Amino acid sequence: MAEILTLRDAVAGLVHSGDTVAMEGFTHLIPFAAAHEMIRQRVSDLTLVRMTPDVIYDQLIGMGAARKLVFSWGGNPGVGSLHRFRDAVENGWPRPLELDEHSHAGMANRYVAGASRLPFAVLRGYRGSDLPSRSATISTVVCPFTGEELAAVAAINPDVTVIHAQRADRDGNVQLWGLVGVQKEAALAASRVLVTVEEIVDDLAPAPGAVVLPSWTVDAVAVVPNGAHPSYAAGYTVRDNGFYQAWDAVSRDRDAFLRWMDENVLEAAR
């Protein structure tokens, strides 16, 4: 059953240095507040998994928290590059970053396999692409029924998956809606699950298209209003597109980035 904890206690209890951590949310519901708490607690040597690293992993990578990144599209959506990600890959700053790189379809299916507790997933993908030449988690398998050769991708089973959701009830049942991305699969694939929510309510009224993660699939729930900012929680907040545009200039320069993190993430807890 999920415990309702402070964000500080939830991160301290569930996220450890050296872990494989998936923090999902496809543009929507990205768990920024939890990442900032991980940075404050100096969690390090992480293998970070996320389809779209986005600004959340740009920040973790720039702060040196990651040794490896598993991903499929590493840009600032609609804006340009993720400069901290690029600096780590191209120049090894602040430390080298190992990559395991996929397509979106491959990553999504890796989570499906993980949630299903299967060793791999099958898709019609990567045909003719150079991507398999750089990844140990892409191979092929022959269909025993038709003889068709298909792509096989290794399951992802994170040590811990961290997501943000709109709300939970007092028992720790979690509800999220809108763009639900790959969060259900990422949560069910993981050994431990931490969910930050906008609010805790007495009753989870049904919402159209909502995903519910029962309390017994979640380890900890922490209430963090606006905990997805600059991403958003449909029904509560809107995406702060201005922040994503402004991040380009902040993240271009190492010192400006470190200053921003110091003022807005590290200082925030002092």
Added chain:
Amino acid sequence: MSWTSDELMTVNAARALAGARTCFVGIGLPSAAANLARRTTEPGLVLIYESGTLGSKPSRLPLSIGDGELADTADAVVSVPEIFNYWLQAGRIDVGFLGAAQVDRFANVNTTVVDRGPGRPEGRLPGAGGAPEIAASCGKVLLVLRHSTRNLVERLDFVTTVGHGDGPGSRARLGLPGAGPVAVITDLGIMRPDPETAELTLTEVHPGTTPEQAVAATGWPLAVAPGLRVTEPPTEAELTALRRLAQGAPDA
């Protein structure tokens, strides 16, 4: 009205969607073109975004593929595994519309890394995203990018997404179900694969552009199709709709 070369590119990219019923929309230039098509040539066009939205009808141009309005205005919102498996891989989508960093003569695409020369590390691009499977499984593919020798190259530094592979028959040999790229729309004109060789050939130039300019801005010896045509100038309605989109203004 006067116009810019980028406006020529987007207007012609939107026109290329005429007749399409469903479009898997990449972010950036493809999204601008697909949204313009909905406001001009193809008002019924079903926009599908990889964030899981089917039938988005945004009133403003979204910055990302996951802006809230894409979900709020959609006919249906599904998970990311579902959009790729049940909708894209199953062959339900007519047109895939993609941007690109590098494109070669067979319309193969690189969005992963660029070679920056000896002694320098590879330049990092965002990566594949949905593109390899979008280009594989949609009925056909449109590409839109700016025309330069940097973007249109003799040899890709990395093949992220297959267009026509190494030429005729390549897609069939690889088992790629869709027809692949049918047009590459740039700010100078339009290139289409030659029916015999599958090699991109200049078939149209935009008003005010010469074929020599397009050839000079291409990294391989670009063939010019016999009967090269000039694209129709943008109409006032197209330019007005595009500028309202670019300003983030709601549909008129």
